[in-house]
Amino acid sequence: MDKRGTMMQTEISTTFIIFGGSGDLAHRKLYPALFNLYKRGFIKEHFAVIGTARRPWSHEYFQNIVTEAIEESTNDTTGVTEFASHFYYQSHDVTDTEHYKALNQLSDQLEEKYQTHGNRIFYMAMSPRFFGTIATHIHDEHILGRGFNRLIIEKPFGNNLESATVLNKQINASFDEEDVYRIDHYLGKEMIQDILPLRFSNPIMKAIWNADNIASIQITLAEQLGVEARGGYYETAGALRDMVQNHIFQIATVLAMPEPKNLTAHEIHESKQAVLNSLVEPDAAELAHDFVRGQYAGDEDTLAYVAENQVSPDSSTETFIAGKIKFGVGPLAGVPIYIRTGKRMAVKQSVVNIIFKNTTNLYDDASQNVLTLEIDPTNTISLVLNGKRVAHAGLKEQRLIYEYEEHIKDDVPDAYERLIGDALVADCTNFTNWHELKSSWQYIDRIEQFWAQAGKKGLHQYPPFCMGPKEANQIFESATDKWI
Template sequence: MDQRALFIIFGGTGDLAYRKLYPSLFRLYEKGYLKENFAVIGTARRPWSDDHFHEVVLNAIADDGRDVERTNTELARKFASHFYYQSHNVDDAEHYVNLKNLADKLDAKYELNGNRVYYLAMAPRFFGTISSHLKDQNLLTENGFNRLIIEKPFGRDYKTAKELNDSVSGSFAEDQIFRIDHYLGKEPIQSIAALRFGNQIISSLWNKEHIDNIQVTLAESLGVEERAGYYETAGALRDMVQNHIMQIVSLLTMEKPDVYDASHLRDKKVEALNNIQLYSVDEAKKNFVRGQYGEDANQTQASYRDEEGTDEHSQIDTFVAGKLISHNPTLEGVPVYVRTGKRLAKKTTQINVVFKNVDTDIFHNVEDNDAIGLQDNVLTIYIEPEMGYTLKLNTKYGNQGYNINPVHLRYRKTPEEKAKIPDAYERLIHDALRGDKTNFAHWHEVSRAWKLVDVIREAWDSEDANFPNYESGSMGPKDADELLTNDGRNWVFNPLK
């Protein structure tokens, strides 16, 4: 079913629009979700013409890993013809009058029925200003839907996030606000609910009686690259833990919803986050560690403090590891270990669910030099770059004797399967068009995540760290390993073993 709507993209000349939004809209057009009844207004300060804007859109499509020849096809040029540019100062109320005139004109031309999507691809400090002007200058229609899509970072702490939310909610109701966390658009993340609640063999074991711990790893092999300026104001805790990791943790620890829809899922995720133990400052110091990368062993990669745009005495974290405790009834007391970092040994996003070992090892008296012995059963969920699952089981292995060794049952999506999966932004824009908020963050989720993270930030801000404290190409500082070894556990994912 095709969707009728006018997209107004604030920040239309920016990197996000070029790399993600324009290619995603084109994919929706190719697949027929957008047909002829749509239009896009790009706004920014630059004095572009419509023709120049069309060329930018075509280049964005080409740079999205497609054959350059494709930008010359009739389909691509027909798509680009739906784009219009309006030079715009978001602080100037008069400019919204011009924007409204163009929007109304396009609404009539393309028969859009007053449906509008406002995408704020700009710094959060502009969210309140744009939202209030959209309302005050009567850009919000009465005969169609009005939906606001906003990007992270949504504040720097709970206080600023609430101020930001209040500034937006003065013009838009909560059900009109779509907060994008692109991790929620990833196929394997959306599959967590299907895995947990769609398989009796898994759901019957997903509880405190059978799960020993859960581990979430978001590891990056690159450094901060061109994002050093942003990272100096954010760090890994704000950039990764408050949003992506907390969203994943909520999906892993939530109770089963009665129905899988936006409302029921939201309530269970909020409940799950509310039931994550809120640490005191002293508890945060004990249960969370931070790191900042230094040079690699061969001194071929620069330390974070030597990256262009960073402070030579920077206290910003490029690595975070910690232990969260769930108090949801099903997983009461089960620890969830999380970690994320730059310049680590291998790029991966994965979840490891470690099950409790058998109560009695009846094989302990079997003597065989080749036997490894009983290992923990582990379910691994691969998010990226691989997509799929591995289940580690114990079995008799070999010929003579009675060797107990682990085997791995593996499933990976093939390149052909992965090619058919929608990009995260493509999926989320389509959901917003349909008014489906299942894979967007609600304010109650955002606010609770900030409260959990603020305590950690307060603990760290009370004392200077001894940075750098891990080599580039390692898996982070030794304190991250000790978080688990002190509990008699180890990280499942360790590419350096």
């Protein structure tokens, strides 16, 4: 993909090794993403995919599973049989040294068969507790190929700064930092990738994107679903670790970063790191007031969180968080960025609202201008302006909306397709580097430690299918502010 976001069609020769090849992520996201890259010409003849997991599948059975995944994801399955023929399976215990030796032998055979030039991409698509184990075995059993070697790793990357640091050391024993692609699928979403062009290529936006003109920003990532079958994982994470430490912090950073010197990955990460290093640490009083946690209750039709499978009946894990963060440098230094995310909320929606300051006393009924970036379920940008009421005195809100034409919508790549394509061409722009991760974990750990001391005190119950507990309205600096 080039710096304008255009999907290039240059074939890359490589062997993919997917740890967790029988899992839900691989089935729903990775195999359809690889198929789309195949149709676009990113991978064509000189590629192979090895799926590993504990299940005793054959190559043929695995290829059938891949075919099913493609058929479930698209109506255009042209070429799927040839595509699936490049997939191979190895039953694999990630703790067994002998299995890594067998994996290396299969990789060598496929590299010769498909002429992949010793290039290998390793994808950790399984339980994060095995990430360090896999990385260590890759190093100790000499699994790296003679060409390029890249690692794509899913979140969570640790569950606090200490565990993340240990994991990073294990991974860096096998891979250089520039070859580690910590995937955050939100950074692959089209509307998130539209933020930098919106900010820096439009003189109007560039001129007003600062603390003099922006009153506040709201980031909402809401889900209607509960934890479903992920209760065991969620008990170890909660909304703060699951959504804020990665997705929300990355979105906030893209919104607040200074203009980079150029559009190289290095300069973009430098700008992002600058604002993350300037995160204003809240004191105890601010932690109590500015961060609100909640847990969804149940009703006659919906299970409460504490009644979900693999969830402790007396759990204090939050399924909702609202908070306020600020950066100390950059164009938005000092501007409050309000965040909220949760499960069992009223809508499934990912949206950013930029609220501009009122700068006139001429009109008592003037509304604040609001720029809205709807990430999901639609890709739209809208701007609320003030206009005169037709044939009447006074003002009326006018909404300007930008959305993709129908013929373009089908061309919008899935986030995983885009990010795997980036990894293929060694573009780490839209991945999280270690220094960004370290800064966000330092901030998150401070909140987690405060909550651990408080126990269940301050954990607010909220009914299913609302926008969280009413206490989330307390975090605003102005009494007139409210969630949009």
